Amino acid sequence: MDSVSFKRGLKDGVPIGLGYFAVSFTFGMMAVSGGMSTGQAVLISLTNLTSAGQFAGLDIILASGSYWEMALTQLIINLRYCLMSFSLAQKLHRDVPWAHRFVVAFGVTDEIFGVSASQDGRISPWYNYGAMCVAIPGWTLGTLAGGISGNLLPAFMVSALSVAIYGMFLAVIIPPSKKNRAVLGVVIGAMAVSGLFAIVPVLKKVSSGFVIIITTVLVAGIAAYVCPVKEEENAHES
Numbered sequence: 001m002d003s004v005s006f007k008r009g010l011k012d013g014v015p016i017g018l019g020y021f022a023v024s025f026t027f028g029m030m031a032v033s034g035g036m037s038t039g040q041a042v043l044i045s046l047t048n049l050t051s052a053g054q055f056a057g058l059d060i061i062l063a064s065g066s067y068w069e070m071a072l073t074q075l076i077i078n079l080r081y082c083l084m085s086f087s088l089a090q091k092l093h094r095d096v097p098w099a100h101r102f103v104v105a106f107g108v109t110d111e112i113f114g115v116s117a118s119q120d121g122r123i124s125p126w127y128n129y130g131a132m133c134v135a136i137p138g139w140t141l142g143t144l145a146g147g148i149s150g151n152l153l154p155a156f157m158v159s160a161l162s163v164a165i166y167g168m169f170l171a172v173i174i175p176p177s178k179k180n181r182a183v184l185g186v187v188i189g190a191m192a193v194s195g196l197f198a199i200v201p202v203l204k205k206v207s208s209g210f211v212i213i214i215t216t217v218l219v220a221g222i223a224a225y226v227c228p229v230k231e232e233e234n235a236h237e238s
Contacts, residue, residue, distance in 0.1 A: 002126040009130020017138025028146025038147035045143040107132035182227040
């Protein structure tokens with residue numbers, strides 16, 4: 001066990017866990033108000049750990065949608081995690097066993113990927129485990145609290161809680177953007193491409209899941225071509 005990396009992951013995972021608690025609180029309230037039990041909502045959060053996927057899946061469940069509809073929706077929305085897992089696989093030390101890689105991939109979220117990718121050099125899987133040990137309970141306990149609370153909170157407070165995750169993600173990407181111009185360029189490029197998908201009439205028809213995938217591949221590909229990481233640097237980091 002790499003205790004140093006684990007403790008650093010715990011520390012970096014605290015704001016993620018707090019942000020997840022606020023967002024999953026809303027999920028728990030919506031699930032219970034839709035007819036699900038608190039236990040069912042908590043089980044979904046514990047085994048999935050995907051905000052967009054869970055909210056979309058909840059709509060399908062409450063509408064009595066088909067399994068095929070659920071599978072296709074989750075594939076489109078969560079396909080970006082495959083790209084993130086591929087990227088983190090290159091970030092891990094080369095001698096990390098496959099079992100560790102699979103567990104790290106299970107815990108990949110936008111925010112955990114963000115803090116992991118922003119680390120200098122190679123990372124230990126124990127860093128991700130530390131972040132996961134805070135993020136997963138935060139997401140699960142938030143769902144539990146939301147399910148128990150039911151509709152006790154006013155609508156404006158629920159809406160405010162749902163915005164918390166965006167502020168948390170800004171806290172993840174701003175520090176590395178200040179240190180590295182390439183990262184700053186990627187952030188600005190991703191915002192520009194996402195803006196086009198939100199404004200251009202034809203592009204607005206593309207689902208949010210595919211927007212994320214297209215934006216990631218396009219912007220990251222351009223950044224890799226313009227600002228490549230030299231092989232000597234990778235060898236030194238490993």
